[in-house]
Amino acid sequence: MSIRLLWLFSILISPIPAYRQLLARQFQVNPPNPNAPTFALQGTVVNSVTGEPVHAALVQIHFPRQNSMLTAADGKFRFEGIPQSQVNLTVRKPGFFSEQELRQGAPYVDSPIQVGPEMPPVILKLVPEGVIYGRVTGSDGEPINNLPVRLLYGAIMEGERNWQPRGEGAGQTNDEGDFRLFGLMPGIYHLQAGPRASPMPPPGRATDPPQGYGAAYYGGSDTASAAPIEIAPGKQIRADLSVKSELFHQISGLVVGAPKEMPVNIQLFTPDGQTVPVGIRIRTNPQNGAFMGYVPSGSYVLKATVQGKNGPLGVGSQPLTVTGDLAGIRLDVGPTAIIPIATELRTTHDVQPNIQSDPRQNERQLVNVQLTPQGTVLRYIRGSTIEGPPENRSLAIRNVEPGAYKVRIRPLGPWYVESARRGPANLLTDDLTIDAGDLGAPIEIVLRDDFAALTGTILSKGHPTPGIVIFAPDSKGQTPILLPVRTEGKFEQRDLQPGEYRVFAFDRIDGLEYANPEAMRSFSAAAQLVRLAPNGQAMVNLELQTRGE
Amino acid sequence: MRPSITRTLVLLTAILPAAAAPQSTSNQSTENQASAQTQFRISGTVVDGVSGVPLARASVFISSTSDRSRRITTSSAADGRFLFTDLAPGKYMLSGSAKGYPYRMFEQHENFSTAIAVGRDLVSENLALRLFPLGAISGQVTDEFSDPIRSAQVMLLQSGVNGGNQTVRMERQTNTDDQGHYRFAGLQAGRYYIAVSAQPWYAQHNIQTDSTSPAVPGGPGLRPGLEQNADLDVAYPITYSPRETDAAQATPIALQPGEQATADVTLAPVRALHLRLTARAWTFPKT
Numbered sequence: 001m002s003i004r005l006l007w008l009f010s011i012l013i014s015p016i017p018a019y020r021q022l023l024a025r026q027f028q029v030n031p032p033n034p035n036a037p038t039f040a041l042q043g044t045v046v047n048s049v050t051g052e053p054v055h056a057a058l059v060q061i062h063f064p065r066q067n068s069m070l071t072a073a074d075g076k077f078r079f080e081g082i083p084q085s086q087v088n089l090t091v092r093k094p095g096f097f098s099e100q101e102l103r104q105g106a107p108y109v110d111s112p113i114q115v116g117p118e119m120p121p122v123i124l125k126l127v128p129e130g131v132i133y134g135r136v137t138g139s140d141g142e143p144i145n146n147l148p149v150r151l152l153y154g155a156i157m158e159g160e161r162n163w164q165p166r167g168e169g170a171g172q173t174n175d176e177g178d179f180r181l182f183g184l185m186p187g188i189y190h191l192q193a194g195p196r197a198s199p200m201p202p203p204g205r206a207t208d209p210p211q212g213y214g215a216a217y218y219g220g221s222d223t224a225s226a227a228p229i230e231i232a233p234g235k236q237i238r239a240d241l242s243v244k245s246e247l248f249h250q251i252s253g254l255v256v257g258a259p260k261e262m263p264v265n266i267q268l269f270t271p272d273g274q275t276v277p278v279g280i281r282i283r284t285n286p287q288n289g290a291f292m293g294y295v296p297s298g299s300y301v302l303k304a305t306v307q308g309k310n311g312p313l314g315v316g317s318q319p320l321t322v323t324g325d326l327a328g329i330r331l332d333v334g335p336t337a338i339i340p341i342a343t344e345l346r347t348t349h350d351v352q353p354n355i356q357s358d359p360r361q362n363e364r365q366l367v368n369v370q371l372t373p374q375g376t377v378l379r380y381i382r383g384s385t386i387e388g389p390p391e392n393r394s395l396a397i398r399n400v401e402p403g404a405y406k407v408r409i410r411p412l413g414p415w416y417v418e419s420a421r422r423g424p425a426n427l428l429t430d431d432l433t434i435d436a437g438d439l440g441a442p443i444e445i446v447l448r449d450d451f452a453a454l455t456g457t458i459l460s461k462g463h464p465t466p467g468i469v470i471f472a473p474d475s476k477g478q479t480p481i482l483l484p485v486r487t488e489g490k491f492e493q494r495d496l497q498p499g500e501y502r503v504f505a506f507d508r509i510d511g512l513e514y515a516n517p518e519a520m521r522s523f524s525a526a527a528q529l530v531r532l533a534p535n536g537q538a539m540v541n542l543e544l545q546t547r548g549e
Numbered sequence: 550m551r552p553s554i555t556r557t558l559v560l561l562t563a564i565l566p567a568a569a570a571p572q573s574t575s576n577q578s579t580e581n582q583a584s585a586q587t588q589f590r591i592s593g594t595v596v597d598g599v600s601g602v603p604l605a606r607a608s609v610f611i612s613s614t615s616d617r618s619r620r621i622t623t624s625s626a627a628d629g630r631f632l633f634t635d636l637a638p639g640k641y642m643l644s645g646s647a648k649g650y651p652y653r654m655f656e657q658h659e660n661f662s663t664a665i666a667v668g669r670d671l672v673s674e675n676l677a678l679r680l681f682p683l684g685a686i687s688g689q690v691t692d693e694f695s696d697p698i699r700s701a702q703v704m705l706l707q708s709g710v711n712g713g714n715q716t717v718r719m720e721r722q723t724n725t726d727d728q729g730h731y732r733f734a735g736l737q738a739g740r741y742y743i744a745v746s747a748q749p750w751y752a753q754h755n756i757q758t759d760s761t762s763p764a765v766p767g768g769p770g771l772r773p774g775l776e777q778n779a780d781l782d783v784a785y786p787i788t789y790s791p792r793e794t795d796a797a798q799a800t801p802i803a804l805q806p807g808e809q810a811t812a813d814v815t816l817a818p819v820r821a822l823h824l825r826l827t828a829r830a831w832t833f834p835k836t
Contacts, residue, residue, distance in 0.1 A: 056694040058751045066776045068753050094699055094750050095727060131727065142648075168700075169726055175685070175734035182699075182727035 039115050042078035043122030045071045045091050049234040054126050057093040086112040089124060096126035097185060103510045128234030130184035132167070135177045136193050136216075136241045143177025144243055147196050147213060151181050152274075154188040154228075159480055159515030163190070163272075187511065189229045191218035193241045195276065195296045197248060213243040214296035215270070222299070223272050248294035249322050253329025255289035255304045258314060262306050264333070266291050269301045271319070273373065276300065291331075297322055304331040311399035312336055334402065337434050339422075340442040341369055341395040345415060348450040348535065365412055366447060369397060371405035374431055381405075402438065404431040408479075415447040416497040428477025452532035453494040456540040458505040464489030467505040467544045470514050472527075474500040480515050498534045502527035505542035512547070589667045592632040593676030595625040595645055599807050603629025604680060607647035614640040614664050631678075638668035643678060650680035651737065682807030687732035688790065690725050690745050690814045697729025698816060701747035705733045708740040708801055717742065740801040743790040743812045753781040754821060783818035790814045 045057040053075025060068045061079055071077045092098050113122060132151060136144045153166035166189070167181035173193075197212035218239050219227020229237055258264050264284050268276040276295075284291040291304075303317040316333040320326065343366045371381040381397055407427040409417045420427040422443045432443070458467040469491055471481040478497060485491045485505075502520075504527050506512065513519035520527075528540045595607040607625040611633050612618075625631045625645075643655035643665055654662035655678055667673045686705065690698045705721045720741075725731045753776040776782070789799035790812040802810050 056696060056751070066753070068751075068776060068778050068781055070751060070781075094696075129727075170724075174732055180726050180728075 036083045038081045038083050039117065039119060040078055040080050041082050041087065041089075041113065041115055041119065041122065042076065043089075043124060044075045045077065045093075045124045045126060046075060047096075047234075048125040048127045054093060054096070057091050057096075057124075057126060059124065060090045061087050063087045082115045084116045086114055088112050089122065091124045091126060093126060096128055098126060102127060102185060103508075127186070129182060130186065130231035130234065131180065131182045131236040132184065132189060132191060132229060132231070132239055133178070133180040133236065134191075134238050134240040136173050136179065136243060137177055138213075139242065139244050143173070143175075144213065145173050145175045145177060147173045147177075147193050147243065149173060149179040149181065150192045151184070152190040152192070152223075153185070154190075156511055156513055159513055161513055161516070184231050186231055186233050189231060190223065190226045191229060191239050191241070192216070192223070192226070194243055195298070197294065210248050210294045211245060212248055212296060213245060214298055215276075216241050216243045223270060223274075246296055248296050249325050250292065250294055251302070251320065251322065251326045251329060252290070252292040253327065253331060255284065255291060255316070255331045255333055257316070257333040258289055258304070258306045261286065262308075262313065264289065264291075265305045265307060266293075266331075267303050267305070268293075268295060269303060271299050271301060273301075291329075295322055302329065302331065304333055306333055312401065315401045332436070334436040336398070337400040337402070337438040338440050339397045339400055339432075339434070339438075340440060341367070341397065341445065342442045343367055343395065343445045343447060345447045345449070346418070347415075348448070365395060366415070367395075367412055367417070367445060368410045369395075369443065369445075370408040370410070371397065371400065371432065372408065374404045374406055397443075400434050400438075402434050402436045404433050407432050407443070409445060411447060414451075414495065415449045416451065416495075418446045418448045418497075420445045426477070428475075448534075450498065450534035451495045452498050452534065452536045452538070453492065454496055454501075454503070454530060454532065454538050454540065455492045456490075456503075456542060458485055458489040458491070458542050458544050460489075460544040460546075465544050467507055467542075468509050469493070469542065470504045470506065470509070471496060472502045472504065472514065472517075472520065473497070474502065482509070482514075496532055498532050498536065501530045501532065503530055503540055503542060504528075504545060506545045506547055508547055589636045589638060590632060590634050590674060591636060591641060591643065591665060591667060591676070592630070592674040593643075593678055594629045595631060595647065595678045595680060596629060597650075597807075598679035598681040599805075604647050604650065605629060607631075607645050607650070607678075607680065609643070609645040609678065611636075611641045611643050611665075613637075614642060617642065636667050640664045640666050641673075643676065645678050645680055647680055649682055651683060651735075653680050681738065683734070684736045684738065684804045684806060684808040684810065685732060685734040686736060686741060686743060686802060686804065686810045686812055687730065687734075688743065688812040688814060690729040690731065690747070690816065692749070692815075693817050697725070697727065698745075698747050698750075699725055699727050699729060701725045701729070701731075701745050701816075703731040703814075704744045704746070705736075706742040706744060708742065736804055738804055738806045738808075740803055742799050742801055743814060744796075744799075745785075745788050745790075745814045745816060747785050747816060749781075749783055749785060749818050751781060752783050752818075752821070753778065754823070782821050784821040785816045785818055788814055788816050792817065 041061070045054045045059065046052065047054055053071070055071055055073045055075055057071045057075070058068055059071060059077045060066060061082070063082060063085065067079060069077055069079070090098065090100065092101075136147050136149070138144050149172055150165060151167040152163045154161050155164050155166070166184065168183035169181040170179065173179045192215060194213040194215045197210045217223060217226035218229065218241055219225075229239060231237065255264050255266070263286060266284055270276060283293060300320045300322065301317055302320050303315065305312045306314040314333040314335050316331045318329060318331055320329070345366060381400065385396065385398065407420065409420055411417060417428070420443060422432060423441055425432065427443065454471070456469075457464050458469065459465065466486050466489060469483040469485055471483070471493060473480065478499070481493065481496065483491055483493055502524070504514075504520075504523060523545060526543060526545050528542060530538050530540055532538055591611055595604045595609060596602060597604060603625070605625055605627045607629070609623050609625060609631040610620050612620045621633060623631050623633060625647075641664060642662065644652060644662075646652040655665065655676065656663035665673050665676070690701045690703065692698050701724065703723050703725060704719050706717050707720045708715070708717045710716070711718070721733055723731050723733065786794040788794050789796065790802070792815045793799045802812055804810055
């Protein structure tokens with residue numbers, strides 16, 4: 001096999017500063033048709049909080065190719081030579097979020113700019129980022145350096161709040177005990193510092209247990225009681241923390257049931273499943289499974305994993321509350337489970353997707369199944385895979401650790417999930433529970449294709465208007481459906497599972513927990529209740545709910 | 550005639566490497582039992598070598614030059630004073646450290662130090678153990694618009710003599726925060742340089758490969774990408790504080806003990822060149 005490699009490097013050739021040209025007040029676009037009349041697109045980039053112009057912001061249009069320019073000192077920009085058309089403008093600058101970035105992937109309604117005669121100047125807004133900074137001190141008031149500092153952000157993902165690590169910055173205190181975490185979107189944050197073992201034992205105490213700092217939470221003693229820090233656009237909040245130096249406690253025990261000579265990895269987690277930061281290690285003896293380490297006081301989950309080539313071969317975990325030395329901890333490692341998935345497609349339409357006629361039907365994957373651990377230290381499983389020999393292939397999920405999971409089923413075709421059960425458990429409403437030594441009973445999924453259709457119009461004060469429609473099923477276990485409606489306010493959704501829905505229309509949905517019925521209760525007066533029969537149709541008019549900026 | 554010396558320190562040493570910390574420790578009470586003939590003392594005050602201010606809670610160590618593996622440790626009092634008693638006659642190394650003050654030997658100069666002779670008619674008290682505070686270099690990196698540059702790579706280079714040659718080596722590196730700030734702390738006195746590597750966040754290179762281009766016979770060439778504004782095709786050269794792009798002309802920072810130096814850096818863009826490098830084709834052996 002012959003391979004040719006090509007590298008591209010950007011290097012410097014000219015000592016002549018070019019930046020004087022960068023803040024030109026306008027940029028000439030090369031139009032696709034030189035004979036067509038062209039217009040200037042001009043405007044100002046402003047800080048959404050202060051209203052002040054933002055200089056040196058990068059404004060880009062894509063017509064016909066990419067055209068970029070930096071705003072001048074007064075925040076103004078001007079693109080010349082644009083034919084009459086609709087264009088989209090983007091803007092960005094470090095320290096700010098654009099509207100698109102703040103949506104975090106949530107659907108939105110485009111607002112293209114109509115270029116033509118007598119076009120008014122455009123105002124583009126940049127939202128300033130938030131910052132959390134502060135100092136970590138010991139009980140004697142002295143600053144603590146090199147201490148891990150972490151922010152958890154309550155992000156809204158698919159309409160549900162999830163806590164995720166967030167924040168740019170060093171991630172630990174400097175020599176003055178200071179930390180600074182930036183690049184924060186508006187929202188709710190939890191701040192945590194530590195734990196960390198001292199890098200060196202105190203002089204003369206080389207054989208003592210290591211000393212260090214336990215975890216400290218801003219405004220609380222643990223993750224549950226920690227005070228939330230609310231970041232508004234452009235907000236910079238000081239949040240100081242105090243940590244207490246303590247001698248760590250020795251924990252030791254035995255991993256039981258792991259295959260011999262297989263490497264066992266032992267990890268320490270907080271009770272809510274967060275990995276305990278670096279600096280605290282637990283050593284294992286692969287010969288006899290003995291382990292030993294030092295940890296600060298606190299509540300943890302200790303987990304042993306026997307790692308195979310394609311995932312964990314065995315796992316075991318044990319909750320711990322450490323207030324002193326703990327010996328004789330037993331970590332029973334059991335094999336991970338294989339959960340078969342049986343799917344049945346009940347079709348009602350005359351024209352079938354190529355399922356029934358496909359001789360390789362059982363090779364076709366009708367759904368993808370994801371398992372999301374429920375507040376524990378379990379591994380997230382992205383999807384099911386096809387298992388077995390070619391003549392008898394089936395769908396299954398491998399390497400499932402004992403524990404509780406939320407099941408997400410994504411149909412891979414024009415059908416929906418009518419039911420999903422494992423034994424007596426309804427997996428559309430209940431968690432999937434895997435016990436140690438699970439016998440691998442199958443998940444049975446029934447799929448149907450008798451979708452219903454819903455049409456309608458979004459109205460604002462009686463006039464059709466763009467917006468985002470949310471179809472929130474009343475049936476627990478179904479995921480809400482989002483539909484951006486771009487023009488004239490008219491919409492049509494043809495792939496709705498039969499059942500009851502609450503249907504809303506919003507101008508924007510970023511930060512909205514639309515999958516949480518409690519969070520949506522305050523909008524219940526604006527919802528239209530719709531009942532859809534199999535293969536049925538209905539029509540609604542929706543009043544637009546304005547959430548503002 | 551009685552010797553007219555105020556401090557009978559026998560300067561001995563020159564071969565005692567200063568940097569290595571002793572390997573083991575023992576405490577004063579253990580040492581008290583070591584010898585029946587111990588009756589001499591080493592005492593003094595730990596002071597800041599710059600200000601002369603006494604340092605409390607400093608760790609002070611002595612070890613015999615004949616057996617440096619045995620170290621005796623004590624801490625300075627609130628007035629900085631320390632005392633070792635019941636010492637056998639001989640020569641001792643004295644050293645110490647404190648928070649913010651790195652380990653240093655008595656009268657240390659570069660890699661050499663001074664031993665203390667203890668015995669009859671030898672004065673080994675009222676010594677001044679000078680510790681020198683660590684310094685720091687911090688600053689802000691800004692761009693041509695006076696905006697802070699975040700996530701710039703800042704390199705700390707130290708100039709010194711190594712193996713008889715003047716060398717400059719990279720000591721540490723860090724990244725700027727959202728305000729363009731960086732900080733290197735815990736630095737010993739010396740000559741340093743600050744260098745910054747970053748790319749303009751707004752740069753639009755957009756160069757594409759073009760297999761049909763005749764730019765280089767026998768190989769693919771380069772052609773403009775989608776971007777129409779060539780003025781944004783820029784890069785920052787590596788820049789030394791405050792704004793020098795020629796390494797030979799960079800100004801060193803002569804950091805004094807305990808100094809908190811500031812070294813801001815301003816970056817200015819230059820036009821980028823796109824260089825194509827083509828590796829000779831090769832063939833994997835068949836297996």
